[in-house]
Amino acid sequence: MRVSSFAVARPVYYDRNPASVQSVYQADIAPVGNTERFTRTIAAGKSGYIESLYCGAYRSSAASVLGTVVAFIETVTSDATPAYKAYVIYQSATLTTQTSQSLTSVGLLQAGDIIRGYQFDTSTGGTNSFFLNCKLTLFDK
Amino acid sequence: MIIRLQLIGSGTNTDAYRIDLPSYSGVITNETTGRAFADIPVSDVPADVQAFVAAYPTFDLVTPLPVPFPQSLANAWAEHLARQYDLGTAKWHPVVF
Numbered sequence: 185m186r187v188s189s190f191a192v193a194r195p196v197y198y199d200r201n202p203a204s205v206q207s208v209y210q211a212d213i214a215p216v217g218n219t220e221r222f223t224r225t226i227a228a229g230k231s232g233y234i235e236s237l238y239c240g241a242y243r244s245s246a247a248s249v250l251g252t253v254v255a256f257i258e259t260v261t262s263d264a265t266p267a268y269k270a271y272v273i274y275q276s277a278t279l280t281t282q283t284s285q286s287l288t289s290v291g292l293l294q295a296g297d298i299i300r301g302y303q304f305d306t307s308t309g310g311t312n313s314f315f316l317n318c319k320l321t322l323f324d325k
Numbered sequence: 326m327i328i329r330l331q332l333i334g335s336g337t338n339t340d341a342y343r344i345d346l347p348s349y350s351g352v353i354t355n356e357t358t359g360r361a362f363a364d365i366p367v368s369d370v371p372a373d374v375q376a377f378v379a380a381y382p383t384f385d386l387v388t389p390l391p392v393p394f395p396q397s398l399a400n401a402w403a404e405h406l407a408r409q410y411d412l413g414t415a416k417w418h419p420v421v422f
Contacts, residue, residue, distance in 0.1 A: 217336020
């Protein structure tokens with residue numbers, strides 16, 4: 185009887201019961217305080233690889249009192265320390281002013297770690313479009 | 326699945342408007358009424374909470390629910406999340422609102 189070797193490497197992460205998940209926020213909205221538009225906490229027994237993320241904003245109608253427009257995506261690790269992964273900001277009265285960041289292969293999240301996206305606008309009146317997207321591959325530890 | 330939930334926080338840098346859940350996306354908020362629609366992974370929502378949401382559909386961020394979200398379901402949801410994420414029952418207490 186042939187006996188297989190026990191010295192077989194573990195499958196790569198994307199072959200360990202993988203699941204692709206996307207967190208998305210896209211909207212054209214009036215000014216609002218700092219708001220969490222998506223969050224993803226890695227479940228027990230899982231890890232998550234951040235395949236890509238996109239963070240952007242553009243002014244779609246004029247503000248009556250100009251303020252600061254911000255969108256960002258951050259991760260929070262088990263030591264409760266948040267760190268920006270993407271951050272866009274502008275203060276402009278010009279319609280279609282826009283800024284964005286797109287990143288790939290951002291890194292690994294362990295069980296209990298969090299990735300989340302925020303936006304805010306301190307203007308009065310007017311609107312901005314916001315885009316916060318994140319694609320993760322979740323897999324068994 | 327999309328559920329209307331209680332919005333918490335004050336919109337500041339240290340206390341953002343948010344929903345008391347570990348995973349959600351596509352949040353639409355009404356800061357005045359304290360309500361928000363969010364897309365939540367089905368695996369994070371126990372069957373009895375799904376049944377409550379189906380029994381009392383919501384179409385806007387203003388109209389109150391005809392009945393308050395039962396405390397027994399709130400407790401069951403917190404315990405479900407604690408098992409799912411292994412971070413204890415103190416962490417999340419979502420409320421259908």
